[in-house]
Amino acid sequence: MSSSDILAELDTLLAERRQASPEQSYVARLHAGGPAAIGKKVGEEAAEVIIAGMSPSAEGLVHEVADLWFHSMVLLNHHALDASMVLAELQRRFGVSGLEEKAARAAEGK
Ligand SMILES: N=c1c2ncn([C@@H]3O[C@H](COP(=O)(O)OP(=O)(O)OP(=O)(O)O)[C@@H](O)[C@H]3O)c2ncn1[C@@H]1O[C@H](COP(=O)(O)O)[C@@H](O)[C@H]1O
Numbered sequence: 747m748s749s750s751d752i753l754a755e756l757d758t759l760l761a762e763r764r765q766a767s768p769e770q771s772y773v774a775r776l777h778a779g780g781p782a783a784i785g786k787k788v789g790e791e792a793a794e795v796i797i798a799g800m801s802p803s804a805e806g807l808v809h810e811v812a813d814l815w816f817h818s819m820v821l822l823n824h825h826a827l828d829a830s831m832v833l834a835e836l837q838r839r840f841g842v843s844g845l846e847e848k849a850a851r852a853a854e855g856k
Contacts, residue, residue, distance in 0.1 A: 753819070753829040753830075753833070754829070754830065756816075756819060756829070757819065757823065757828040757829050757830070760773055760819060760820060760823045761823060764777050764823065764824075773820060776817070776820050776824075777820070777824055780824075781821065781824055781825070784817065784820055784821045784824055785821060787817045787820075788814065788817045788818055788821055791810065791813045791814040791817050792814055794810045794813065794814075795807070795810045795811055795813075795814050797810075798810040798811075
């Protein structure tokens with residue numbers, strides 16, 4: 747599998763594992779806890795990303811970001827959303843300066 751396919755492959759696997767028993771699947775266990783429990787895990791992983799980002803170990807940061815992406819994907823899946831929607835949103839934003847987008851929003855009063 748190429749690395750560019752992994753998000754789509756993982757989304758398919760996550761949807762399958764949602765139906766599994768919580769005794770046998772970490773993903774099923776996360777879903778059983780509901781959005782608040784999954785969101786709590788996303789928050790913990792985000793905190794671990796912040797801590798890893800303070801250290802010079804690139805390997806540690808990559809590991810923690812992978813944990814954050816994985817748990818965020820489970821949360822998306824819990825709401826019948828998937829990574830392709832996030833990728834499409836990033837594609838839509840591609841090349842649009844964050845500063846210009848913010849200024850345009852301010853001009854529209856948003
Ligand atoms: N990519 C992942 C993945 N990344 C991280 N994790 C798990 O996420 C958890 C992260 O928890 P922490 O880092 O907080 O460590 P912890 O000490 O185990 O957690 P706590 O005790 O704090 O709850 C660990 O149990 C990891 O194993 C993952 N679990 C599963 N997947 C994918 O999901 C698929 C389905 O998994 P199951 O549903 O478990 O079969 C797997 O085949 C993988 O492809």
